[in-house]
Amino acid sequence: MLPAIYLASQSPRRKQLLEWAEIDFKVLVEPTDESFPEGLSPAEAVVHIAQQKALAVKNKLPDDVIIIAADTVVVLNDIIIGKPKDRDDAITILSALSGTSHYVITGVVMMRGEQQVTFYDTTTVEFHILTPQQIEFYVDKYGPYDKAGAYAIQEWIGVVGIKSINGDFYNVMGLPVSRVVPAIISLM
Ligand SMILES: Cc1cn([C@H]2C[C@H](O)[C@@H](COP(=O)(O)OP(=O)(O)OP(=O)(O)O)O2)c(=O)[nH]c1=O
DSSP states (O other), rough: OOOEEOOOOHHHHHHHHHHHTTTOOOOOOOOOOOOOOOOOHHHHHHHHHHHHHHHHHHSOOTTTEEEEEEEEEEEEEEEEOOSSSHHHHHHHHHHHHHTEEEEEEEEEEETTTTTTEEEEEEEEEEEOOOOOOHHHHHHHHHOOOTTTOOOOTTTTHHHHEEEEEEHHHHHHHOHHHHHHHHHHHHHH
């Protein structure tokens, strides 16, 4: 029998992406400390946090299931940008992203028993210059408080504000599914 697959994430986007990939899975989330040791690179930090998310559910589940956990951050000038604290923070973040390029990095940790697959994926995103009116419209209408970097590429701001992307679109949305699927197969 194939092992059950558990997504250790409350993110509706990750859930949707696995559904689009026609993966059969359940969701189980436990509270996780999303801090990370000082001095980690962004890639090391997202993998560390994804590992904490996976470990948080591991002892609640039978040993033979596959667990998938991920963490996504935006990185601008080597600084990690997580979710905005409030409206002002969201406006400040989007003003900093306007007219420039940043990268989005998602760390993925998958576990089955003693086996573990760990990787990260990086996508470069370039924004057009956004006007203050566009930024305020987006923040007030879409409230991107649960999104790393205060934006969602799959929403209005992604449609009208993004000049180019280099890498996996779905990685920006929170899960590099095309790399997750072969990793699931490798754990079967
Ligand atoms: C940059 C970007 C992020 N995001 C989302 C993906 C993630 O859900 C979120 C980053 O936060 P995360 O902390 O990675 O995930 P989460 O809090 O939503 O879920 P959990 O911790 O339970 O796994 O930002 C988009 O949906 N679109 C985007 O363009």
